[in-house]
Amino acid sequence: MSASVFRSYVQKDLFLATPIMIGAVVCGIISIGLVHLGSVGVYAALIVMICAGASPAVFICMYSILGERKERSNLFAMSLPISTYQYVFGKLTAACIGFLVPWAVLALGAFLIFYKLPVPGGVLPAGLLFWGFTFLQFAGMLAVTMLSESEALVVAAVVVFNVSISFYIFLIMHIPAVGSHVNGRVAVWSPVVFEVFAGELLLAMLIIALLLVRLARKRDFI
């Protein structure tokens, strides 16, 4: 009984997030078309991709999680046969799926296009690292949203993460294995790239796991 209830809740959240998920993927795909404009196009495409990748995260945090709490729709959800932990876990699951699906699709799409089309691929490793960073950002935002339950803090987090993008780009450009090849025509995949990427993913997953543990101890729902 509980399993199907849980599934219904996750499905509901994903149902509500579907428009933005599709929108993000569509924007992302379109943006990749910009690479035809040469190296400027590549950077433009990257920026649009970043926005497209980030938007489900922002939407999910602001609307699906915070908004539901502010709107008191969470009371309606909690009036149904579900425990507070199941509710919170369901939100987390839906949020992760809602973010990771467009994230994965866009990453795959970008890779495919870079390998199929005659465009300078030097930027790809840096792009991958950056893409991993967006997942890390998402984990952070999710943690801030679900633990603080404060709109102001989430907005602050969004600002902080946006600003940190430039710092991050600066950082990865300074990794010799990555920065020196960015303007090249061919992607250079050194082990460092994969190590950093793996590190990013692991850190993001760790944050989410810790978040789950912390949420399990929440006593008051309201």
Next chain:
Amino acid sequence: MYLQLMDQICQRIATADWPAGFELPSIRVLAADVRVSVITVKRAYLELERQGVIVTRQGKGSFVSDGADLGLKLREREFEDHLRAVAGLSVLLGLSVEDIDQRLRDLLDELTREQQ
């Protein structure tokens, strides 16, 4: 609150809407119909039984008392109501039991004289 309900029920009995031997609706059904609490109906039924207007048979339900003495029972109830009112008024007027007794005797004498 239950007093008003008792009045309503007695009216239905008096107008033969609910004739002698008629099975009264179950407490919950009547409560839903009249839109009062179950407990009010319970109290009303209890009081009416005490006054002999209705009869409750274990496990079967409540029924309007048989006709023969029903008229008497209703009169009995009316008498009780009036008596209660007289008692209340006498307190307000400050009449003693002896005063009431005297006034009652005078009235009864008057009635007997009129009937002759």
Next chain:
Amino acid sequence: MNQPVFEMRDVEKTYPYFHLERLHLRLAPGQIMGFIGPNGAGKSTTIRILMGLVSQDRGEVQLLGHAMPREQAQAKRDVAFVSADMRLYARIPLAWHMKFVASVVPTWDAKYAAMLLERFDLHPEQSIRSLSFGQHMKALLLLALARRPRLLILDEPMTGLDPVARHEIVSELMEIVTDEGRSVLFSSHHTQDVEQISDQITFIDRGRVIESSDKEVFLERWRRVHAELPADRQLPKLPGIVDVSGAGRVAVITTKAFTPELPAYFEQSGARVREVQHMTLEEIFVAEVMSSRKGSAA
């Protein structure tokens, strides 16, 4: 079926500006409990603790035999809850909500739901966003009623409802208890409704349950006594006298411990009792709260 529908024992909850004290509350099946109290008295907090939405600091809560808040998922299968501050999902139509609840609660009665849609004059394809406050309230009540729950908990359900809608909700509530296995707990400021349909009345003020008893017994204990008092006489100080007011020689005594001997008692002190009145629940409510406020100010 002799197990109480819910039982709260020694429940306590402390907030920065509010404290719920040693709460004892229980409801037998097949009854309607009316829950009244001033704003901020603790009605919503008590209801939320009962529903497992808020954890009590101390004490035990049993809802349909389940320990709360631990077993709330199981308990809520048979308990429907509507609160005036609850919201449905704004951008989704009512029909979706109905399907959602039906898929999650096996006791959903689709035919009853359809009938309620018509009675409440609601259009299932309309998005929640476009509903007025009263319509939204009716939608919430529909979703709860159509679940055919064993216990229906309502926190200020009449908020924003026009008299016709209130009339219909009262009818539906009464319909519920024609089944003696089903019960209702509702809190309301409409004391008239509470007085009319409740079997039990619970009165809470400032985090304390002042009264929880049979409605008829409760109402019978309160009276307003109008008495003439000569200037040189004093009224006896009896326990249960909540208020004495009045102008000149006529005193109005409000008591919550009325017995048939009371007027005679007053007469003995030289007062002339002119009238003894029953009180409506609203009058009792105001008298009780005012007296406790005065008491604490003194």
